[in-house]
Amino acid sequence: MFSRKKNEVPAVTIPRIDDVRPAAALPGGEVELLGACLGPDASAPPVVLVAGHAARVAMSREAKLVFRTPQQAETGMVEVRSAKGISNQVPLRVAKQLSDGLHPVTNPAVSRSGMIYATISGQRGKPTPVSVVRVSPGGHGTPFVSGILNATGLAIAPDDTLYVTSRAEGNVYRVDAGGDYSLFVEGMGVATGAAFDAEGNLYVGDRSGTLFKIAPDKQIFVHATLEPSVSAYHLAADRDGALFVTAPALGSSEAIWKVEPNGDVRAWYRGLGRPQGLALAADGSIFVTANLHGQRGLVRITEGREASLAVSGSNLVGVAFSPLGTTILATHDAVFEVDLGVEGLILS
Numbered sequence: 283m284f285s286r287k288k289n290e291v292p293a294v295t296i297p298r299i300d301d302v303r304p305a306a307a308l309p310g311g312e313v314e315l316l317g318a319c320l321g322p323d324a325s326a327p328p329v330v331l332v333a334g335h336a337a338r339v340a341m342s343r344e345a346k347l348v349f350r351t352p353q354q355a356e357t358g359m360v361e362v363r364s365a366k367g368i369s370n371q372v373p374l375r376v377a378k379q380l381s382d383g384l385h386p387v388t389n390p391a392v393s394r395s396g397m398i399y400a401t402i403s404g405q406r407g408k409p410t411p412v413s414v415v416r417v418s419p420g421g422h423g424t425p426f427v428s429g430i431l432n433a434t435g436l437a438i439a440p441d442d443t444l445y446v447t448s449r450a451e452g453n454v455y456r457v458d459a460g461g462d463y464s465l466f467v468e469g470m471g472v473a474t475g476a477a478f479d480a481e482g483n484l485y486v487g488d489r490s491g492t493l494f495k496i497a498p499d500k501q502i503f504v505h506a507t508l509e510p511s512v513s514a515y516h517l518a519a520d521r522d523g524a525l526f527v528t529a530p531a532l533g534s535s536e537a538i539w540k541v542e543p544n545g546d547v548r549a550w551y552r553g554l555g556r557p558q559g560l561a562l563a564a565d566g567s568i569f570v571t572a573n574l575h576g577q578r579g580l581v582r583i584t585e586g587r588e589a590s591l592a593v594s595g596s597n598l599v600g601v602a603f604s605p606l607g608t609t610i611l612a613t614h615d616a617v618f619e620v621d622l623g624v625e626g627l628i629l630s
Contacts, residue, residue: 296367308595333358381423389600391436435476474514487515559600
């Protein structure tokens with residue numbers, strides 16, 4: 283009679299999932315499973331279920347399987363089924379769409395109460411019926427601002443007031459609680475990204491190569507100069523007054539730039555493809571929408587400069603952390619929410 287040798291490890295006979303990378307995705311985002319017995323058998327390829335919804339398998343090998351997150355899926359458990367059996371289950375966080383029909387080109391903005399602001403920017407020089415949409419934490423979107431041509435950068439001031447840049451006009455507008463706006467400053471070139479520091483200074487990126495610093499009394503300074511961007515500057519400030527900037531071009535190994543309070547510029551991290559919107563976390567990490575090693579999504583870069591994909595998804599242009607504890611993501615036409623367990627940096 284056959285008997286297994288002492289200490290012999292039994293062969294894997296059913297699918298087993300050891301890891302899921304990344305642990306969150308937008309609908310349609312690619313997710314990788316690592317484990318054993320994940321390849322196809324003689325009769326059929328394996329089936330992947332995400333919260334009960336069948337996913338399209340892009341690649342299946344013995345120790346690795348890649349699938350696309352179903353459009354209708356929600357946060358839930360992932361399992362693999364084959365003729366050999368059913369795997370263990372692992373969790374996957376799926377971003378929830380809050381609003382569509384938008385056209386963000388930079389980060390969304392989130393108020394202290396969790397209200398989300400996103401733009402309908404439109405083609406350069408062409409007006410849109412609505413410039414800025416306000417989306418409630420529950421996902422109810424309503425027109426908020428009309429009349430700003432090519433609304434682009436959004437920033438929330440320390441007093442919780444919304445500011446909007448116009449890349450067509452080079453202006454920055456201040457928006458009151460009712461959605462009425464007034465001119466704050468003008469002459470900002472192709473005004474794209476915007477961000478406030480803890481002192482109430484507003485930084486605006488002219489994508490042709492200038493970072494402006496606008497003091498609370500409206501004095502304007504040239505804070506730093508960078509290489510021009512093919513699309514937009516994206517900005518975020520830390521507690522010390524340093525500014526982090528992306529200026530996407532056409533390379534595959536682009537940088538996040540750090541601009542010191544005195545205006546000195548250096549590359550803080552290099553190795554991203556088309557980095558766009560970014561936000562700072564309380565633990566010192568930077569989250570940026572970019573390509574990392576050929577994978578598109580939300581990338582987390584630690585203070586130690588270690589990068590990993592935090593959320594898989596295409597067409598991401600911006601990110602913001604909500605005071606309600608969730609992460610807000612903007613694509614070319616929609617806004618999503620996902621709970622990554624990340625606390626955003628609070629400047630004051």
